[in-house]
Amino acid sequence: MLMRNDAPPILSVSNVSKTYEGGFAALKSIDLEIARGEIFALLGPNGAGKTTLISIICGIVNLSAGSVTVDGHDIGRDYRAARAKIGLVPQELTTDAFESVWDTVSFSRGLFGKAKDPAHVEKVLRDLSLWEKRDNKIMTLSGGMKRRVLIAKALSHEPELLFLDEPTAGVDVALRREMWEVVRKLRESGVTIILTTHYIEEAEMMADRIGVISRGALILVEEKAELMRKLGHKELTLHLMDPIGAVPAGFSDYELTLSTDGSSLTYSYDTNAERTGIASLMRRLAEEGIRFRDVSTKQSTLEEIFVNLVEERA
Amino acid sequence: MxxxxxxxxxxxxxxxxFRTLMQSIVSPVISTSLYFVVFGAAIGSRIQEVDGVSYGAFIVPGLIMLSLLQQSISNAAFGIYFPKFTGTIYExxxxxISPLEIVLGYVGAAATKSIALGLIILATASLFVDLSVEHPVWMLVFLVLTAVTFAMFGFIIGIWADGFEKLQIVPLLIVTPLAFLGGSFYSISMLPAFWQDVSLINPVVYLISGFRWAFYGTSDVSIAVSLAMTLVFLAATLGAVTYIFRTGWRLKS
Structure with missing residues (x-):
């Protein structure tokens, strides 16, 4: 899926630090390169520095050290070219109140230096299911609709790099799934997407690569599949016909845990290992006369990986 | 660009x-009419001509200046403060866009609105008194320069303000008194010598004096001084705005 090519990165963050007045170090020497066309998820707990990093790239916060280029354009020296390529959907629902949906989206397009293009604005509004609401005042819209308006504003000037800062924070499940659909469509149209989230599920579903940020430091950047593989353990749970009192003797080779009521055995194994040991475990259990009525397996989620990582470094 | x-x-x-057309146009028309009813008709009928101009006509330039200053400031201040308040400033x-372009957009719009307002007041005034404009081009020059200068000043206030109270405090506590004491309703030459000198510290005196000269050819201070002072204020606000954007003061952390 990921377009790995020799083309220069669309975004290059090099050695960026941010220390706020008062001495709080929000970011510490961040290095990051984003390839054209990928979806990158920046994952981290609240206050980790996700929004600060995005704000620096977009020109809302000044950096203390380091440099950032967008498609080769330095965000300081060549800010016009750099910013023209970026669309930003902020975390907070910061919208105008009295303007119509159409007006506010057209305003954004002009602000980013593009000539009027009603056909493009119409397309953006239709793609986001906002067309019917185009003449509504923003203040009359629901939270989910306002979120769409912010996305429409960010897409109004045809950006190549889109930042979605917590796009699904405070959004209900149905709408969240719709947002994911929107993001997928955007990627198909060739837009590079960087999203921040603390919903691990979101990163897991959407991203090609995942970066984990904690206390202002980028502690890990990895392709999602690789990350899942590397750190991925699987668990096999055997639901027993008859509860047993303890893990039978002679099974110390296997990582087995018995549920407290004795009705299920859980075997933890590495999916990358040459032999998972499942077949032999099954055979030995049968020999012991332990019968089971159901089997289930579970892959450790990104959430578990993430919690482990952040706790490790803390 | x-x-x-x-x-x-x-x-x-x-x-x-345009969304608040009532507030934008009707209220200045009403308040101007009230000024004429009170100062022009009720009080003005008992006042002699000032510098050869009937009192009702004499106060017209001052009245326009008074509204121009207030509206330029509040339009521009509100225009930039509101996005800060709601958070839409992120965009x-x-x-x-460069700082210059931001200023052109906000200050240009605020100045346009207050110039339109000044012309509306002028039109309203012409219904009450006989008006003559001796130097129409200079009248427009002063109108535009003052509107732009004070819209810039308002823009600075809007960036500086971190609450609605601060947004109001400068226009209310500084600009309105200066406008009233700057000869809106009287000629500085009517004051005792000491207060004439004190008045010259008031920047608004130069604006009103120059503006009135454009109407009637008479002024409290020389037209060259008026023009120079107006340009000095414009330069000062430009300098402050440049500083604000260079440092990101109150805009960026």
Missing amino acids: NINAVAAIYRFEMARA ILSAP
């Missing part, structure tokens, strides 16, 4: 005025 951005901000700000800060 990102002309599309300047136009977008300008249109956005003008649209705001302005992240857009590919």
